[in-house]
Amino acid sequence: MDFAHCKHLRFLGRHMHSVACRCLLLVFLSLVFSAFLCPTIPGFGGSLNSFMSVDTYSSQSRLESVVRKDKFLEVPQIVWGLNNQKIAFARACLTARMLNRTLLMPSLSASLFYKEIDLLQPISFDRVFQFERFNSLCNGFVQVGRYSDLSNRTGAFELPKGSGRKWTVERDLNQLKECREDPTDGFEVIRIVGKNPFLWHDHWPVKDYAKVFECLVLVDEIAEEAEKVVYKIRELGSKARRKTDVLEKNETLKDSSSQLTPFVAVHMRIEKDWMIHCKKLEQRSNTSQICSSKEEIVERVGHIGGLGYHTVVYVAVADSLLEDPSILSGWKEGLLPFEKKKLGVWDIYKKYPYLIKSAIDYEVCLRADAFVGNSFSTFSNLIVLERTQRMIRMGVTRSCGVDVRWPSYAYNILGEAGGPQKWFTDMSGSSLQAISYGSNNISC
Numbered sequence: 304m305d306f307a308h309c310k311h312l313r314f315l316g317r318h319m320h321s322v323a324c325r326c327l328l329l330v331f332l333s334l335v336f337s338a339f340l341c342p343t344i345p346g347f348g349g350s351l352n353s354f355m356s357v358d359t360y361s362s363q364s365r366l367e368s369v370v371r372k373d374k375f376l377e378v379p380q381i382v383w384g385l386n387n388q389k390i391a392f393a394r395a396c397l398t399a400r401m402l403n404r405t406l407l408m409p410s411l412s413a414s415l416f417y418k419e420i421d422l423l424q425p426i427s428f429d430r431v432f433q434f435e436r437f438n439s440l441c442n443g444f445v446q447v448g449r450y451s452d453l454s455n456r457t458g459a460f461e462l463p464k465g466s467g468r469k470w471t472v473e474r475d476l477n478q479l480k481e482c483r484e485d486p487t488d489g490f491e492v493i494r495i496v497g498k499n500p501f502l503w504h505d506h507w508p509v510k511d512y513a514k515v516f517e518c519l520v521l522v523d524e525i526a527e528e529a530e531k532v533v534y535k536i537r538e539l540g541s542k543a544r545r546k547t548d549v550l551e552k553n554e555t556l557k558d559s560s561s562q563l564t565p566f567v568a569v570h571m572r573i574e575k576d577w578m579i580h581c582k583k584l585e586q587r588s589n590t591s592q593i594c595s596s597k598e599e600i601v602e603r604v605g606h607i608g609g610l611g612y613h614t615v616v617y618v619a620v621a622d623s624l625l626e627d628p629s630i631l632s633g634w635k636e637g638l639l640p641f642e643k644k645k646l647g648v649w650d651i652y653k654k655y656p657y658l659i660k661s662a663i664d665y666e667v668c669l670r671a672d673a674f675v676g677n678s679f680s681t682f683s684n685l686i687v688l689e690r691t692q693r694m695i696r697m698g699v700t701r702s703c704g705v706d707v708r709w710p711s712y713a714y715n716i717l718g719e720a721g722g723p724q725k726w727f728t729d730m731s732g733s734s735l736q737a738i739s740y741g742s743n744n745i746s747c
């Protein structure tokens with residue numbers, strides 16, 4: 304899970320002072336950029352597998368801009384948790400877009416180390432996400448290129464990103480603007496040196512990030528592993544239901560396909576380092592809505608209305624908690640909690656490094672019929688953002704009150720009837736920060 308959260312929140316604290324001016328600037332920027340935003344795609348329906356298959360941008364001729372394919376942007380290796388890496392990647396793409404350049408395919412990091420750079424295990428972007436698919440889905444918006452596309456490997460312009468208090472959002476933006484002018488623009492490659500893109504200033508609205516995320520499709524191997532896990536979860540649910548039906552001499556559900564058996568995914572953040580961190584955060588922000596104990600999560604999930612008897616609850620927890628039997632106890636009668644080990648899918652996960660394990664869990668949570676997470680977690684936030692996108696495409700504009708097909712909830716905020724609060728990402732946010740790095744603004 305996203306341990307890196309703790310780290311970046313600390314960074315954030317340091318930058319808080321500039322939030323006010325940042326907001327003003329971002330409101331302005333979002334106005335400027337809204338000119339480029341395209342409406343959502345109507346007519347989406349059906350399975351989750353098909354929701355990625357819409358060619359989002361290439362067919363939209365009214366996008367007048369085309370990203371240059373002979374000018375490139377190079378960024379430092381992308382690090383930390385899966386979702387920190389996705390955000391960093393999207394930020395690098397949007398920076399390249401602003402410079403009208405193709406982003407040279409960056410290295411992601413397979414392992415989760417913060418300091419020991421040599422342990423970061425670089426992993427190529429295209430080992431995790433489909434390269435061609437990305438470019439086709441994001442055509443006209445952002446593009447990723449290969450190093451083999453370069454004609455001259457020696458002619459890079461090195462651009463150091465500034466840092467520290469004095470390096471404001473405005474200065475950062477001005478630096479980027481200057482790079483759009485000659486002589487810098489003349490270079491085939493602009494190589495940004497310094498910190499990981501996750502720590503760069505953010506100049507883009509939520510919708511732009513969402514567009515980039517939509518183009519990230521897992522490579523088949525990883526998607527198939529996630530598929531196996533989801534299959535196993537649904538199969539268990541349908542077996543459990545069949546068993547009771549037989550006991551009750553009621554066969555009506557017997558022929559229902561196991562692939563239709565709904566399940567709930569709960570992203571349970573209760574690791575020790577998270578708890579210590581979130582308590583501090585609660586003190587700092589004078590709130591009690593960040594940390595939820597295991598008991599509170601279990602209790603609130605139990606109060607979600609409409610969960611049928613024998614609903615499987617997939618509990619997504621950090622590997623270190625898989626040995627803790629109490630994770631699976633105390634759930635409301637009728638809910639069937641499973642984590643990777645009890646589910647019998649640990650063999651699938653254990654073959655892979657951290658990043659891919661996390662990508663599989665992400666996919667499983669994304670596909671759950673209901674998802675419950677913590678609104679202060681990047682992992683939970685990106686899942687809800689994708690789920691929200693999906694619902695918007697289906698024509699749902701607000702899901703807070705109505706019963707929607709794929710509801711999401713934040714367990715750290717008390718909702719109605721003792722349950723967790725419904726959660727729907729505010730897609731009009733002027734920066735990703737508003738929705739992803741610690742906020743209980745869940746727009747419901």
Ligand SMILES: *[C@@H]1O[C@H](CO)[C@@H](O)[C@H](O)[C@H]1NC(C)=O
Pocket residue numbers: 367368369370371403
């Ligand atoms: C990028 O450059 C191409 C080629 O010069 C141009 O046609 C296009 O309009 C530019 N896009 C933007 C967003 O400036």
Ligand SMILES: *[C@@H]1O[C@H](CO)[C@@H](O)[C@H](O)[C@H]1NC(C)=O
Pocket residue numbers: 455456457458459
């Ligand atoms: C590559 O770029 C460098 C710096 O811009 C230039 O001096 C050199 O002539 C270029 N080489 C080729 C083969 O174009």
Ligand SMILES: *[C@@H]1O[C@H](CO)[C@@H](O)[C@H](O)[C@H]1NC(C)=O
Pocket residue numbers: 551552553554555
């Ligand atoms: C069997 O289950 C169905 C659906 O849950 C229900 O409508 C029906 O009354 C049940 N029949 C018996 C005999 O319990």
Ligand SMILES: *[C@@H]1O[C@H](CO)[C@@H](O)[C@H](O)[C@H]1NC(C)=O
Pocket residue numbers: 589
């Ligand atoms: C913290 O919040 C409580 C209740 O919301 C309020 O009464 C109190 O004044 C706040 N304290 C500070 C230091 O803001």
